[in-house]
Amino acid sequence: MEDILERAVQRARSQGASYAEARYQSDRNESILLKGGTPEATSVDTQRGISVRVLVNGALSFGATNVLGKRSLDSLVSKVVKGAFAAASARRTPIIMSPAEMVVANHILKPRVSFENVPWESRLELLKEADSSALEAAERSGITLPGRYISLDALTTERTIINSDGGHVHSVVPRVSMHVFLTALHSEKGTMQRIISRGESAGWEGVERWDLPSVLGRETKTLSRILREAKPLKGGKMDVILGPEVVGLVSHESSGHPGEGDRILGREAAQAGETYLSKDSLGLKVGSDLVNVVADPTIPHSFGHYLYDEEGVKARRRYLIKGGVINEFLHDRETAAEFGVTSNGSSRSVAYDREPIVRMANTFVEPGDHSLEEMLEDVRSGIYLKNFMEWNIDDRRYNQKYVGLEAYIVKDGELTSLVRNPVLEITTPGLWKAVDAVGDELEFSSAYCGKGDPMQGIPVGTGGPHLRLRGIIMEGSS
Amino acid sequence: MKPLEICENALSICRRLGANDVVVSVMNKEESMVRFSNDQVTVVNSLDEVSANIFVCLGRRKAGINVLDLGVRGLEKACREAVAMASNTPESSLYAPLPHGPFDYDQKLLKKATVPNGPDQAVHWTQEAMAAARKAGASRTAGSLVARNTISHLATSGDVRGVAYRPSLELSIRAFGEGLASGHSLSISADEAGFSPAEAGREAGELAKAAKDPVKGSPGKMDAVLGPMVFADLISQVGRFASAFYVDAGLSFLAGKVGQKVANEGVELIEDATDPHAYGALPFDAEGLPTRRKAILDKGVLKTFLHNSATAEKFGTQSTANAGLIAPAPFCLKVGPGDTSRDELLSQVDRGIYVTNDWYLRYQNYSTGDFSAIPRDAMFLIEDGQIVASLRELRISDNVLSMLQRVKGLSKERKWIKWWEVGTPTLSPTALVGELHFTASSQ
Numbered sequence: 033m034e035d036i037l038e039r040a041v042q043r044a045r046s047q048g049a050s051y052a053e054a055r056y057q058s059d060r061n062e063s064i065l066l067k068g069g070t071p072e073a074t075s076v077d078t079q080r081g082i083s084v085r086v087l088v089n090g091a092l093s094f095g096a097t098n099v100l101g102k103r104s105l106d107s108l109v110s111k112v113v114k115g116a117f118a119a120a121s122a123r124r125t126p127i128i129m130s131p132a133e134m135v136v137a138n139h140i141l142k143p144r145v146s147f148e149n150v151p152w153e154s155r156l157e158l159l160k161e162a163d164s165s166a167l168e169a170a171e172r173s174g175i176t177l178p179g180r181y182i183s184l185d186a187l188t189t190e191r192t193i194i195n196s197d198g199g200h201v202h203s204v205v206p207r208v209s210m211h212v213f214l215t216a217l218h219s220e221k222g223t224m225q226r227i228i229s230r231g232e233s234a235g236w237e238g239v240e241r242w243d244l245p246s247v248l249g250r251e252t253k254t255l256s257r258i259l260r261e262a263k264p265l266k267g268g269k270m271d272v273i274l275g276p277e278v279v280g281l282v283s284h285e286s287s288g289h290p291g292e293g294d295r296i297l298g299r300e301a302a303q304a305g306e307t308y309l310s311k312d313s314l315g316l317k318v319g320s321d322l323v324n325v326v327a328d329p330t331i332p333h334s335f336g337h338y339l340y341d342e343e344g345v346k347a348r349r350r351y352l353i354k355g356g357v358i359n360e361f362l363h364d365r366e367t368a369a370e371f372g373v374t375s376n377g378s379s380r381s382v383a384y385d386r387e388p389i390v391r392m393a394n395t396f397v398e399p400g401d402h403s404l405e406e407m408l409e410d411v412r413s414g415i416y417l418k419n420f421m422e423w424n425i426d427d428r429r430y431n432q433k434y435v436g437l438e439a440y441i442v443k444d445g446e447l448t449s450l451v452r453n454p455v456l457e458i459t460t461p462g463l464w465k466a467v468d469a470v471g472d473e474l475e476f477s478s479a480y481c482g483k484g485d486p487m488q489g490i491p492v493g494t495g496g497p498h499l500r501l502r503g504i505i506m507e508g509s510s
Numbered sequence: 511m512k513p514l515e516i517c518e519n520a521l522s523i524c525r526r527l528g529a530n531d532v533v534v535s536v537m538n539k540e541e542s543m544v545r546f547s548n549d550q551v552t553v554v555n556s557l558d559e560v561s562a563n564i565f566v567c568l569g570r571r572k573a574g575i576n577v578l579d580l581g582v583r584g585l586e587k588a589c590r591e592a593v594a595m596a597s598n599t600p601e602s603s604l605y606a607p608l609p610h611g612p613f614d615y616d617q618k619l620l621k622k623a624t625v626p627n628g629p630d631q632a633v634h635w636t637q638e639a640m641a642a643a644r645k646a647g648a649s650r651t652a653g654s655l656v657a658r659n660t661i662s663h664l665a666t667s668g669d670v671r672g673v674a675y676r677p678s679l680e681l682s683i684r685a686f687g688e689g690l691a692s693g694h695s696l697s698i699s700a701d702e703a704g705f706s707p708a709e710a711g712r713e714a715g716e717l718a719k720a721a722k723d724p725v726k727g728s729p730g731k732m733d734a735v736l737g738p739m740v741f742a743d744l745i746s747q748v749g750r751f752a753s754a755f756y757v758d759a760g761l762s763f764l765a766g767k768v769g770q771k772v773a774n775e776g777v778e779l780i781e782d783a784t785d786p787h788a789y790g791a792l793p794f795d796a797e798g799l800p801t802r803r804k805a806i807l808d809k810g811v812l813k814t815f816l817h818n819s820a821t822a823e824k825f826g827t828q829s830t831a832n833a834g835l836i837a838p839a840p841f842c843l844k845v846g847p848g849d850t851s852r853d854e855l856l857s858q859v860d861r862g863i864y865v866t867n868d869w870y871l872r873y874q875n876y877s878t879g880d881f882s883a884i885p886r887d888a889m890f891l892i893e894d895g896q897i898v899a900s901l902r903e904l905r906i907s908d909n910v911l912s913m914l915q916r917v918k919g920l921s922k923e924r925k926w927i928k929w930w931e932v933g934t935p936t937l938s939p940t941a942l943v944g945e946l947h948f949t950a951s952s953q
Contacts, residue, residue: 065836068603070601070603071602072602073574073596073836074572074595074599077574091551092552092553093554093555093556094555096557096559097558097559098561099558099559107558115554116554118554118632118633119551121633122546122550124549124550125550151598178760179761181760181761213759213760215760215761215876298547298548298652299545299547301652302547302683302684302930303654305886385557421873421875422873422882424871424872424882424884426870426903427884427886430903433882433949455907457905457951458951485654507949
């Protein structure tokens with residue numbers, strides 16, 4: 033494969049490209065779905081192909097094909113170079129790739145338990161056990177579960193990337209991902225829904241670590257309690273403790289996305305949107321001194337894990353917010369050149385036929401020194417949002433909404449009654465500046481983050497400890 | 511092998527291996543996409559792909575696989591893997607035999623057609639759109655333009671054979687103006703004659719200019735005029751969740767409501783992929799049934815869910831020719847026109863808000879339809895029937911079904927909508943909705 037990619041790079045160079053990269057990528061997804069306790073189809077979907085990206089006369093062009101013959105690849109290179117010439121006719125300023133130390137590396141993440149050693153029957157057995165656990169918990173709790181949707185994916189991504197600046201990376205990363213959607217019904221109280229996601233860069237041992245039957249049993253029991261016990265919240269000013277699941281999403285949506293170099297430059301303006309930050313925002317105070325938000329692709333087993341990006345740049349840990357101050361943006365080589373810095377290894381692509389663009393990997397609030405109990409102790413009147421169902425954020429990443437799912441009134445340092453659908457609707461600086469205590473235990477969730485056109489849903493980790501926010505105006509229950 | 515050979519060979523192999531139902535599809539796709547920002551082309555994307563998929567049933571056991579190597583040996587291997595997977599899969603509760611053809615497809619929908627899809631033409635159209643937006647008052651633009659030709663081959667063990675040509679042109683352009691002002695417009699078409707990049711650019715530019723210097727809006731319940739991009743996003747939720755798959759999974763606010771009035775009687779929603787001139791037209795669904803026009807909402811009454819053969823069997827009805835092999839789905843949605851104009855709808859509002867675009871619609875509860883979505887781009891305060899100010903930073907927090915009951919009027923003019931936020935092509939009017947709930951950040 034290296035020979036073929038090298039040939040594509042050389043051909044592009046000979047046709048006028050000042051920079052060229054070629055990538056082979058194969059994504060195999062083994063998927064099963066249990067709906068209402070019975071299996072739908074099992075499926076294996078493997079997408080593989082070669083992409084070429086070139087810079088010609090200061091214009092970028094990308095192309096891909098899954099027809100892997102020599103003639104097809106030669107045709108692809110010519111088409112991509114032609115596309116760059118066409119693009120160059122509609123550019124005033126040239127695109128430049130920032131200088132970067134190129135990596136020659138091989139990164140193979142070996143699963144402890146390979147997917148091929150786990151038969152379909154065993155996978156379905158596990159899902160059925162989890163489904164039964166949820167049903168039993170529902171029966172014990174006096175509710176029903178009219179909607180139960182459990183999907184489990186085993187994914188393997190293999191990439192080889194070669195570029196004209198000397199980068200050469202081969203990687204194989206297995207991932208496991210689970211998505212559960214539960215609808216709980218109480219005959220008098222109505223319905224409540226919960227989405228549960230798990231994801232790791234690992235083999236089947238990742239799934240075994242999750243203990244799905246226990247998770248679904250526990251979550252069903254909680255849904256029952258919310259349905260039976262939760263009372264409406266009277267809105268007003270109060271302290272708010274956010275659970276790690278909420279904090280993870282906040283760090284992703286309200287720090288990671290605003291800090292993406294391509295958004296700041298307006299490259300995503302018509303799709304995933306823009307940002308409230310600008311090129312001049314480094315050093316801007318957006319949060320309290322306690323807020324440190326980290327983006328780190330290198331965390332072992334994390335869902336967003338990678339060691340080398342799509343441009344052959346070594347990944348590293350970055351502080352997006354440090355001490356409440358905007359500290360660093362996420363860059364690929366294109367945006368880094370615009371900002372006069374070097375790439376920090378943020379170029380990712382979800383498939384062979386998708387352009388590499390600036391992406392997050394694992395974004396999280398760095399833990400502090402408070403236990404949850406210590407946070408609660410100092411709250412006279414407040415609310416604890418452990419997790420959420422509904423959320424969204426505007427395209428400048430400035431106004432966000434989280435509707436709590438499992439949420440409790442805090443009174444004189446104690447968790448008291450459950451509240452139903454409390455609404456937190458707040459600006460980004462309003463949220464980060466209100467943080468006065470940071471928990472000491474970091475927890476991660478997994479998600480697929482959407483961006484780009486065509487859409488690229490890419491695996492990411494979102495994480496955080498508990499955060500305490502002072503003096504927040506909560507809306508009443510929705 | 512040629513696509514039809516792939517289909518015939520795969521059918522033959524899978525049947526030989528014991529499959530009772532087999533669906534083979536082969537798709538060729540060739541496209542150019544231009545992405546642009548700050549009035550410059552950001553990147554040109556060129557794709558040339560062939561994909562083949564095999565779906566088999568062994569009794570009620572189902573499995574699907576895509577074929578990587580389209581040679582004889584690769585096809586044999588994929589067929590064997592698909593049948594082996596099905597044999598190791600427990601029986602599905604959702605099963606029905608495939609529809610048995612052959613069927614007569616509408617010849618107009620089978621017509622060979624293509625659109626120009628080279629990068630030079632795509633860049634030229636993009637420049638037209640950007641120039642029109644700037645001329646209309648935009649300070650900068652961003653967006654994407656796609657020119658795509660797709661050929662789909664389908665063969666099933668139910669004696670179905672079909673070839674469909676689907677050309678498409680899509681432009682999404684966002685124009686920016688003064689002080690956080692922006693406007694968004696689209697042009698989508700199945701042919702060059704219906705594609706209007708300059709018109710879309712002009713509209714986006716005019717909206718951005720009109721929306722200059724927006725101020726923070728005040729929350730509350732107000733009458734709202736929702737432009738086609740917004741109403742298409744909201745009404746396409748009805749199309750999406752009319753899928754019997756979602757109903758069966760407990761994920762639809764329409765569950766149990768067939769025959770009930772779920773919207774104002776003026777609201778008609780048609781699922782129709784049979785208009786040969788429309789973007790999204792299709793001769794057959796994924797099981798090979800000829801597509802057909804049907805009302806999802808008629809005078810506000812929910813008439814049907816969308817079915818494939820398997821969901822229809824479970825619900826005790828007939829397929830609506832909306833397969834998806836696993837999940838049925840709408841192909842093309844049309845909202846019936848109203849009897850007034852957008853300006854007349856605006857004139858009916860004493861105090862309210864005109865929203866031209868939205869995004870990031872998320873549900874609090876799929877089974878009740880409680881949701882929120884964020885207006886973006888041009889949004890205006892209406893007083894005494896007149897636009898009096900440009901607004902920003904509001905959120906729509908409401909309920910789909912309740913909102914549809916509060917539709918007070920629809921415009922005669924309709925526009926085709928499909929973009930990043932609205933996946934199903936939807937022909938939508940402007941709508942006037944009473945007492946829409948707007949919320950805002952508290953601090």
